[in-house]
Amino acid sequence: MVSHISQRADVCTVKVWILTEEPQCVAEPVGDVRVTVDQHVKPPFEAVVLQHGATVLRVVRAVVGHTDADDAWSETFLAALRAYPRLPADANIEAWLVTIAHRKAIDITRAATRRAIPVADPPDSAARERADTHDLDLDAAVGALPPKQRQAVAYHYLAGLPYADIAVILDSSVAAARRAGADGIATLRRTYPRIDSARNHP
16 A cells, blocks of 8 residues: 655656555665666666656656646656556556556546636746746746647657657657657747757756
8 A cells, every 4th residue: 555655846756655564675776776687577667767767757847737736746657656566577667657647637637627717817937937947938838739649749858758759658650759749849939039958957
């Protein structure tokens, strides 16, 4: 049973307690969170969250925006935790996580659409401005892209997935996924002139 998974800004603070019938010894990552994994042995789930948590957070921010990013992040890793025992040891974990995040983002977007009601423009939130050092102008520019372009840009340029994997996630052809990513970047170059420097300095 999972008691709590929390994250804050780009530093993901992970608290996962899994209650099992027998205690398990979990090796903690040393140095940075990159883990060298034998192709027949999966790393402990805590190591997966530490290694990929920040990337998933950047992706869901780009796809659903800051307001719903925390919920999308948490739901992604809760779903991943439940499914992790069935994941093959040689699976591409990052692509798997992005696929889950994609589905959760769709669910959150649909739910938000159903409950949305017109309201007056809220005052600027100082707390959000202080939440992290992300470029909110870039976030807004990415968020304004059409859904397919926004997803292709997030999955390719933020998560680093090849277009073959993105095509599977988006249920499209590789050519269509590549075109969506290219069109998204072309639009960002017009709406956010600093896009190239932002890509080089994430």
